Amino acid sequence: MSQISLTKLVTTHFRAGAMGRSEPEFCFTWNKLITRTASKKVVTLDNLNPNMVKLEYAVRGPLVIRAAAIAKELQQGVKKPFKRVIGANIGDAHAMGQKPITFFRQVLACVTLPELINQGAYPEDVKQRATEILASCGGRSIGAYTQSYGIELIRKHVAEYIERRDGFKANWEDICITAGASSAVKYCLQMFCNRIGGKASGVMLPIPQYPLYSSSLAEFGLSKVDYFLDEDHDWALDLSELERSIKESLKHCCPRAIVVINPGNPTGQVLTRENIEGIIRFAHKHKLFIFADEVYQDNVYAEGSKFFAFKKVLMEMGSPYVEEVELVSFMSASKGYAGECGLRGGWLELVNLDPGVQAHLYKCISAMLCPNIVGQITMDCVAKPPEPGQPSYELWLKEKTAILDSLKKRAKMIADTFNTMKGFKCNVVQGSMYAFPRFELPPKAIAAAQKEGKTPDTFYAFRLLEETGICVISGSGFGQKPGTYHFRTTILPQPELLQEMLDIFQKFHDKFTKDYS
């Protein structure tokens, strides 16, 4: 039997590094952790699909595995210079103490155990919603498969949400409910998994980006076309950079799509309306399909920042864009104010697709039977929350406002604190759930990192984790301009814990700088 333990794999390698041993093979990417063994197996590292080898996913990579191991060590009584691991590595609001929205969970409990509808002391609108959804389920049970694109009623509620948001008609048949945004993104990327004129299809990605994109491109053998966001201008998207990027890409691939993340992950920027118009014009000019990752559409905090949906801007731009630009927009239950990551709910809206292409896409989605129904119902709550006058409205509004207000405060607090730290520069967190500060590293630290075979930012992040228990993800996992160092931290620890984290961080950074100067 195979005796693999990822935790051991990471821990062993980590220890080797921590002890300062020189190991030329030692590097904190997954791929360097996996050592080749002589193997009589049917599937070996020599004949495994090489795209699986190339794939890297930092948000769930060695730093996070090591953090989980440390948490276990603490539980087992191992002594550390800190009491707990603070997981600022992933946008996981509930794990950081955010409470679920009562309306959502009451509806979910009622559909799960329908006797609660009659029994429980739940508000009328909860019972009504649960009843309405069950009536749309086969055998009135959430144990039945749904249509592969999601329950029709929920798709219609999503269309209504989008119409309210944008002021333009949304066609429910162009909307699919999905098991989170990740699977939605992967379904759509598949459309480009073929070579055109002997060249791999290229997908333009912002740098820094959310590594779901880079990992999916690696998995699918698609060509990654980087365009850099402009850190000096609050991570804005510079159109001349897009032109530079696509021009260079033509040497090695056929660019067919562009990904835009708005509000930004990991950068926290919110694109202006003008910026979005420019991107749409660029996509039209170069015949690019637009992936609009809009999962943080409810997470906008900064004064003067406003979320504009790509579809709304496209509609307002009129001819020829409104007829000729194809796009898909993604939404998720994991972000916003709900933060229901574990339930895996999402949706996608397709705009302007060729009907035949859309039918093939739908056919491929149907081969996965259906997205989990609880995730679907969560999206129903996202799309159609209680309305004024309904019994659940006041509580829902109070909970939602408290969460978003608190996130707004934390977004400011985190950027302000990092900007007081020597060698740090952190842009305003206009939206989403992350800060992505830049920091300087003394030459001695860079040399020490090289000695351990790590990138300097990863060396820093591991040192931070081991000495303080704070887990952030180094910038190299997202991409950054060569020679710059960043990390991504979420803004999700609750205010008190966030303050504690920032205090610890400051002390660590002072010590680190001193140690290596």
Next chain:
Amino acid sequence: MSQISLTKLVTTHFRAGAMGRSEPEFCFTWNKLITRTASKKVVTLDNLNPNMVKLEYAVRGPLVIRAAAIAKELQQGVKKPFKRVIGANIGDAHAMGQKPITFFRQVLACVTLPELINQGAYPEDVKQRATEILASCGGRSIGAYTQSYGIELIRKHVAEYIERRDGFKANWEDICITAGASSAVKYCLQMFCNRIGGKASGVMLPIPQYPLYSSSLAEFGLSKVDYFLDEDHDWALDLSELERSIKESLKHCCPRAIVVINPGNPTGQVLTRENIEGIIRFAHKHKLFIFADEVYQDNVYAEGSKFFAFKKVLMEMGSPYVEEVELVSFMSASKGYAGECGLRGGWLELVNLDPGVQAHLYKCISAMLCPNIVGQITMDCVAKPPEPGQPSYELWLKEKTAILDSLKKRAKMIADTFNTMKGFKCNVVQGSMYAFPRFELPPKAIAAAQKEGKTPDTFYAFRLLEETGICVISGSGFGQKPGTYHFRTTILPQPELLQEMLDIFQKFHDKFTKDYS
């Protein structure tokens, strides 16, 4: 905006056929439904990933789309020669009236709305399970992400289940909890998505097979290597047929894996222990990775039939097999006695994988964040149901036994009835949830089908659907020996409805035979 409606697409084409018009392009596969339109789009039928075009998935294909449209027409008052659509097309127990297992749903309700643990009048073991699971969740909420391979506690419960089942040690780190078996199968197939010595990797599939496999192979560009099950011997797996099949495949691909579905879908057979030993020897001889689709392991009905897990047989076979044969086994919450299809829960167990290969597979799984947590908790209930002496035990046992006993009766009833029908031959439904009867068609019916551009079995299934409302899937969706005609029906309609369905079926078949003789 695109104005695609799959329902309209199918309905329009169907009407063209039903009116007896001759349409050379008319054929009831998805791909023929989609007509090429002159397109200025970025993504067109000419540059779309061709694997997406090739993919076919009959279980959710045009027959099912048409059935849904008919159900809507009935609701809207359109007159039909029947009152309701009977969906015998998919193993969807709850949609056909099966009730959920109380223990499962009580646990799920309590984790969803934890106040129920203190409030509700639920048994102690329910409350305890919910509390234990919540303690394993980030922030004690099912809204938090879990480990990508599933909650550790649940993986450990699954390992205990497998140990009880097989009498051999199971390593919880080799088990992943997944969002249903479909995604688990696709993760594992990805390992083979590369060419070996210039040839596509080949995967051996039983014919007839469950179309998840053929559709995934098409999607991934893998080569399908058919081996025929022996209908004349209760769909047994004939080893000489495996040898014939692999020998022929060497001309066009590099065979690297073999899929076995036991109990069988759509065939309903249960493999003997000897059969499984033979397959393992065959896989060892030809260096094939085994996919053991064992999602129906609890669905065994026939006298003398018994489920043997591939892993158990492998362990018992000893050297060299026990060290040298790699396999993955799949399980699902959708089948068995729970039938919780909509919740999307599954697991996979990896046996004997190269540690590096397993690490890469785990890394790829981690890029999808985590399987939905409600599906995971459902798998916890599957793996660790109430035990004797616990308060929920009696009710759980009663519900489970009633469901499996009733399925056993229905399995017999359906095969017996088809065997009384002229021109029908139906093997004993030893296990799973399906019958796959063979039937003869008069030459005139075959000619009429050809005129409509349909395969004869699909012509028959569509006629059945339009005239009776019964939806079954024609054999060509699963594969069948050339010149034979089958359909797959589930055994899931509740006994009374099943009797009604079989009565209607008989009358239809008599009329159909008369019409075309």
